[in-house]
Each structure stands twice: as structure tokens, then as C-alpha cells.
Amino acid sequence: MKKTLEVKTGTDKYKIFIGNNILSSSGLLIKKKLVSQRVFIITNKLIYRLYGKKLENSLKKNKINFSKIIINDGEQYKNIKTVNLITSKLLKYKVDRNDTLIAFGGGVIGDIVGFSASIMLRGINFIQIPTTLLSQVDSAVGGKTGINTKEGKNLIGTFYQPRLVISDVSLLKTLPKREILSGYAEIIKYGLIMDKKFLNWLLANESKLQKFNKKYLIEAVFRSCKNKAIIVRKDEKEKNIRAILNLGHTFGHAIEAVNNYQKSLTHGEAVSIGIMMALDMSSLQGNNLNKNINIIKDHFEKLKMKTKIPNNIKIKTSINKFKEIMNSDKKVKNNHINLILLRNLGEAYLANRYSNRNLESVINKYIN
Numbered sequence: 001m002k003k004t005l006e007v008k009t010g011t012d013k014y015k016i017f018i019g020n021n022i023l024s025s026s027g028l029l030i031k032k033k034l035v036s037q038r039v040f041i042i043t044n045k046l047i048y049r050l051y052g053k054k055l056e057n058s059l060k061k062n063k064i065n066f067s068k069i070i071i072n073d074g075e076q077y078k079n080i081k082t083v084n085l086i087t088s089k090l091l092k093y094k095v096d097r098n099d100t101l102i103a104f105g106g107g108v109i110g111d112i113v114g115f116s117a118s119i120m121l122r123g124i125n126f127i128q129i130p131t132t133l134l135s136q137v138d139s140a141v142g143g144k145t146g147i148n149t150k151e152g153k154n155l156i157g158t159f160y161q162p163r164l165v166i167s168d169v170s171l172l173k174t175l176p177k178r179e180i181l182s183g184y185a186e187i188i189k190y191g192l193i194m195d196k197k198f199l200n201w202l203l204a205n206e207s208k209l210q211k212f213n214k215k216y217l218i219e220a221v222f223r224s225c226k227n228k229a230i231i232v233r234k235d236e237k238e239k240n241i242r243a244i245l246n247l248g249h250t251f252g253h254a255i256e257a258v259n260n261y262q263k264s265l266t267h268g269e270a271v272s273i274g275i276m277m278a279l280d281m282s283s284l285q286g287n288n289l290n291k292n293i294n295i296i297k298d299h300f301e302k303l304k305m306k307t308k309i310p311n312n313i314k315i316k317t318s319i320n321k322f323k324e325i326m327n328s329d330k331k332v333k334n335n336h337i338n339l340i341l342l343r344n345l346g347e348a349y350l351a352n353r354y355s356n357r358n359l360e361s362v363i364n365k366y367i368n
């Protein structure tokens with residue numbers, strides 16, 4: 001069971017393979033993309049322990065030489081220090097422009113390896129093997145790379161496309177439930193912003209998705225990547241339409257920030273709350289969504305996704321503070337918060353004019 005998709009940008013194109021148990025035959029796919037026969041697998045201890053041998057065996061079978069670089073696990077290591085570590089190790093190994101890096105892990109590894117690849121020898125090839133649902137449907141596709149600084153998340157980074165993406169949904173069986181739901185927030189986002197048919201399919205197959213049915217999971221990953229590919233093709237560098245991928249994110253990032261990025265709320269949890277806020281705001285702005293908001297809310301609740309900040313999380317903020325944080329989001333242009341809102345299910349738009357009173361009333365509802 002394998003599906004293939006092509007991502008095209010102005011200058012590049014590459015394939016995404018999505019399937020069940022395709023890691024064990026990944027060597028063959030990788031081999032076709034190599035210039036030299038040498039790759040560097042960059043991963044963390046946990047992923048290496050779970051799936052490292054499977055990848056290595058497939059590389060060996062295809063006579064690909066490999067070395068591995070293990071980095072620490074966690075968002076807190078997505079920084080310049082780790083980039084330093086990766087690039088020094090590569091230089092010690094005498095990395096060549098024809099060599100290839102393999103990002104083997106979730107979004108943290110994908111972002112940091114993509115960034116390292118883009119600056120190493122002014123750019124060497126890299127391949128994404130995403131191992132979390134979020135990275136399979138979002139971060140591994142589209143070529144955004146980045147690291148965090150104390151000033152904020154992903155403020156340093158590049159646009160740099162991989163040569164190939166291999167998404168094996170069988171790897172998701174070891175992923176904690178919370179991480180799965182975090183990825184699901186991004187999946188439903190595609191339905192909401194641009195694909196009503198997909199949204200209806202997700203709603204209709206709620207119980208299959210809940211039970212983690214592989215066939216349905218492959219389909220969900222495939223249709224998410226397909227939507228993302230459409231957007232990236234139109235606007236690789238987020239000059240306009242790509243911004244709709246941020247539905248729920250400007251609100252969500254502010255929630256993450258007022259919670260001090262603590263683990264009590266994951267990115268996906270903050271985004272699912274952010275999506276509910278964006279839906280409420282869309283409705284207040286006069287878009288006829290009332291009934292639909294309840295359908296989405298019910299769906300989230302059935303899947304045990306967050307629709308509001310849980311009572312046990314105490315957040316100290318005010319409407320103004322929250323707005324200020326939203327204002328510092330890097331999507332803000334000319335000191336004005338642009339919001340991604342829905343005209344209808346499956347149809348997003350960028351709103352740069354809206355009622356400030358409505359915005360404040362939405363924030364008030366969710367922070368209290």
C-alpha cells in the first residue's frame with residue numbers, strides 16, 4: 001500500500017511517498033536520489049532505538065554508505081548549538097557537496113536538518129523521513145526550515161526543499177496519543193481552509209481515524225500533503241496564499257506563549273483551541289458558520305482534542321497582553337495582526353480588516 005505525490009515549486013520538484021511499512025524498502029527510493037553513495041542519518045536516540053536498524057538495513061541492502069549523527073530530543077534543542085554540533089560533525093567526516101543528509105524524526109529534526117543542509121557548503125541535498133503525524137502532514141512538506149532563539153520560535157530559517165519525502169505510517173504506532181492528536185489538528189486544518197470534500201470525509205470516518213486504521217491514515221496523510229503541495233506550488237515563500245495554512249496559528253502561538261511553552265499544552269493542542277477561536281471570530285465577523293462551528297466542536301471533542309484551555313492550566317494574561325503577543329507573531333505585517341478566517345467550511349481568507357471589539361470578545365471568552 002503506497003501512494004505517491006509530487007510537489008512542484010518554481011525551481012524544484014520532488015516526490016512524497018506515503019505508505020505502510022515502506023521504511024524497510026526506503027533504501028531503493030533513496031538510492032535513486034543520491035549523487036554520491038554517502039548519506040548522514042540525523043536523528044535522536046529514541047527514534048534510532050525504535051527504527052534505526054530498519055533504515056540502516058535498507059541502506060545496506062542498497063549499498064549506500066552511511067554515518068549517523070544523534071542529537072538531543074526536544075524542541076529546546078532546536079537551536080543554533082545543535083546546528084553547530086551537526087555541521088562540525090559533518091565537517092569532521094569531510095562532507096562533500098554530493099553527499100546527502102537524512103532527517104529521520106519529527107518536525108524538530110526535520111526543521112533543524114533542513115536548516116543545516118541549506119547552509120552546509122552553501123546547500124547540500126537532504127531527504128525527509130518524517131516519523132510523527134505532524135511532520136508527515138505538515139513540516140516535512142513545503143521546505144520551511146528553522147530554529148528557535150530566545151526571541152521566539154522559528155525566527156531564523158530558510159526555504160529549502162528536500163529531494164524526497166518518505167512517510168511510513170506504520171511508524172506512528174509508537175507515537176503517544178497526544179502527539180497523534182497534535183498532528184490531527186493540522187489535518188483538519190486543510191479541510192477547513194480549502195477542501196470541504198476532505199473535511200466531510202474526515203467527519204464521516206471519525207471512528208476509523210480514531211481507531212488508527214492504516215488505510216484511512218494513509219488517505220488522510222495523502223490528502224493533507226496534496227493540499228499543502230497545491231499551496232506551496234502557488235506561493236513557496238509565503239508572500240500571500242500560503243498564509244492560510246496558519247489558520248488557528250496566530251491564536252495558537254499566543255496560547256503557547258502565555259503558557260510559557262510548557263508541555264501541559266502541545267503545539268497541536270494550542271492550534272486546535274486556536275482553530276476554535278478563529279471559527280468564533282469568523283462567525284462574529286458575519287460569516288454564516290454557527291451550525292458548522294458546533295459540528296467541528298463535536299468532532300474535536302469526540303477525538304478528545306482541546307476546544308478550550310483546560311481548567312487545570314492557569315494562565316495569567318489579559319486581553320491586551322494576549323493581543324500584544326499576537327502582534328509579535330512573525331506573520332504580522334506593518335504592526336497589524338492579519339487573521340486567517342473562514343468564509344465557510346473549506347474556504348479561508350486573509351482578513352486584514354475586522355472589528356477590534358470582536359477580536360477582544362473572542363480572546364476574552366477563551367482566556368477566562
Ligand SMILES: NC(=O)c1ccc[n+]([C@@H]2O[C@H](COP(=O)([O-])OP(=O)(O)OC[C@H]3O[C@@H](n4cnc5c(N)ncnc54)[C@H](O)[C@@H]3O)[C@@H](O)[C@H]2O)c1
Pocket residue numbers: 044046047050073074075078105106107108109111131132133134135138139140141142143144145146153154171172173174175176179182267
Ligand atoms: N517547517 C514547517 O513547515 C513546520 C510546520 C509545522 C511545525 N513545524 C515544527 O515542527 C516541530 C514539531 O514537530 P513534532 O510535533 O513532530 O515534534 P517532535 O519532532 O518534537 O516529536 C515529538 C516527540 O515524538 C518523538 N517521536 C518522533 N517520532 C516518533 C515515533 N514514531 N514514535 C515514538 N516517538 C516518536 C520525538 O522524539 C519527540 O519526543 C516544531 O518545532 C514546529 O515548529 C515546522
Ligand SMILES: [Zn+2]
Pocket residue numbers: 186249267271
Ligand atoms: Zn502547526
